[in-house]
Amino acid sequence: MPEGTRFAGGPSESPGFLLWRVTSAWQRAMASALTPLGLTHVQFVLLACAWWLGRSGETPNQVRVAAQAGADVKMASEVLGRLEAKGLVTRAADPADSRAKTVLVTPEGAALAKRAVGVVEDADARFFATVDAPALVTVLRGLAGVE
Structure with missing residues (x-):
């Protein structure tokens, strides 16, 4: 047995190390697929989550979008700000919670989200x-704890 x-x-028998390697390779594949669309992977995930939630009739706030994505709320807010600067989403004060911002996907953002979902799939x-x-x-x- 190797020391340590x-x-x-x-390492070739360690599930954690193998998951790290697979995740790294998969992230490179996603970055390569999304670069021509002008999106990072995290931008895609948050845009797609906001788009999916909006399509279901919900007007999500940043906390809800972050939860849907499984992302940190502060990081999600920063990334959503970059998506807003690109004209892909708009954010406004949440009437239900003055501390929160709602996220609405613009028509340009919806078109890009739909295209990006196909590219990622x-x-x-x-x-x-x-x-x-x-x-x-x-x-x-099972590992993610989702049904």
């Missing part, structure tokens, strides 16, 4: 083409 690890085969399909995706989704949902 419980895994006889070293295609990139995911390529990245996960060699694995049993439904089985992987089951494992990931």
